[in-house]
Amino acid sequence: MHQEYGIGRYDGLTTLTVSAAPHDCLRLIYDGGEKLFLPVENIEVLSRYGSDQQATLDKLGGVPGRAARPR
Numbered sequence: 001m002h003q004e005y006g007i008g009r010y011d012g013l014t015t016l017t018v019s020a021a022p023h024d025c026l027r028l029i030y031d032g033g034e035k036l037f038l039p040v041e042n043i044e045v046l047s048r049y050g051s052d053q054q055a056t057l058d059k060l061g062g063v064p065g066r067a068a069r070p071r
Contacts, residue, residue, distance in 0.1 A: 001049040002028065005036060006058030013040075031059040 001007050008028035015022050016037060025037040026046075038046070049055055 001047050002036070002038070003045045003047075005030065005060055006062075007049055007055050008036060008057060009055075011035070029057070031057040034060040036060060 005028075008030045011027040011029045014025055014027050014037065016025050017023075024040045026040060026043070028036045028038060030036060
């Protein structure tokens with residue numbers, strides 16, 4: 001679970017070149033197949049979402065599921 005974007009699914013590690021420098025990034029998939037590439041040096045913004053059931057992915061740009069669901 002991303003602190004700002006909510007529930008996404010880890011889809012692997014990839015290297016992106018930004019300003020001629022390589023950056024290792026986690027590839028996270030959100031509802032609708034949208035992708036977020038998170039640099040590994042920012043991994044602290046993620047936490048594990050524990051559930052016995054399959055989690056519903058959040059949509060990028062929407063209200064994260066944790067905030068949208070009643071408590």
